[in-house]
Amino acid sequence: GGQGGGALRLTISGTLTNNGTMSSNGAKGPDGYRYPAGGGAGGSIYITADSITGTGVFEAVGGDGGVHSASGYTDGGGGSGGRISLNWTTGYSFSGAIDLKGGTGYRDGGPGTFYVNNPIDLTVGTGEVVGFEGEVSLSNLTVDSGGVISVNYNGHGPKEGTGAGG
Numbered sequence: 001g002g003q004g005g006g007a008l009r010l011t012i013s014g015t016l017t018n019n020g021t022m023s024s025n026g027a028k029g030p031d032g033y034r035y036p037a038g039g040g041a042g043g044s045i046y047i048t049a050d051s052i053t054g055t056g057v058f059e060a061v062g063g064d065g066g067v068h069s070a071s072g073y074t075d076g077g078g079g080s081g082g083r084i085s086l087n088w089t090t091g092y093s094f095s096g097a098i099d100l101k102g103g104t105g106y107r108d109g110g111p112g113t114f115y116v117n118n119p120i121d122l123t124v125g126t127g128e129v130v131g132f133e134g135e136v137s138l139s140n141l142t143v144d145s146g147g148v149i150s151v152n153y154n155g156h157g158p159k160e161g162t163g164a165g166g
Contacts, residue, residue, distance in 0.1 A: 002027035002063040005043025005082050016047060018054035018096065025059060026103060029066035029076040036075045039063030039103035042082025042112050051091035058084050058098050060112050065105025078103030081112025092120055 005024035010016070024043030029036060042060035060082030068075045081100035086092070102109025119137040124147035 001037040001076070002029040002040035002066075002079060004040040004079070005060055007044045007046070009044075009046045010048070012047070012049040014049070015051045015053060015091075016049040018052070018056040018058065018094065021057045021059065023057070023059045023061070024082055025061045026063035026079040026082070028063045028103070029079075029105070031067045031069050033069045036066030036068050038077040039065050039079035039105060039109060041079040041109070042100065042102075044083045044085075046083075046085045046087075048087045050089050051093070052086055052088050053091070053093045054096055055094075056096045058086070058096070059100070060084055061099055061101050062103035062109035062112070064103040073106075074104065075106050077107045078105035078109035080109040083113045083115070085115040087117040092116075092118065 003026070005026050008022065008024050022045060024045050026040030026042050029039045040063040042062045045058055045060055047058075062079030062081050065074050065076030065078050067073065080102045084098055084100060086094070098114060100112030100114060102111055116137070119139040121140040121142075122138050123142040124144065
């Protein structure tokens with residue numbers, strides 16, 4: 001399959017200002033005639049800083065599945081999104097994007113997970129899927145039309161069955 005994203009771990013005694021892109025994305029799965037491969041999983045971004053600010057992007061996106069060379073169909077599965085953990089002690093004014101999408105494929109990869117150590121405002125926009133791990137404290141939460149918050153995801157919507165939240 002495609003290579004998974006790596007691990008980015010930063011400990012900053014002052015302020016992290018992200019006005020660019022910090023990423024740890026999975027690679028697209030190799031194409032093939034017989035067996036196109038799945039996309040690589042997104043990696044991890046773990047930030048600890050006194051404060052976090054900026055308008056950039058944090059992303060740990062899954063890679064897309066490989067394409068069947070004869071049919072042109074994407075037969076490889078999408079890699080799942082990775083994990084982003086943002087931890088700060090005195091301030092958070094980051095207003096950019098956090099992207100944890102799974103890759104597309106025969107079966108799309110599920111979303112990655114997001115963690116913050118202090119409450120924040122979060123907006124889940126149209127077409128975005130956010131997966132949470134454990135308990136996340138938020139000051140305000142807005143889910144736009146077409147946005148999804150999911151703890152159970154199989155690439156095509158919530159799972160069905162007892163205890164799966166479907």
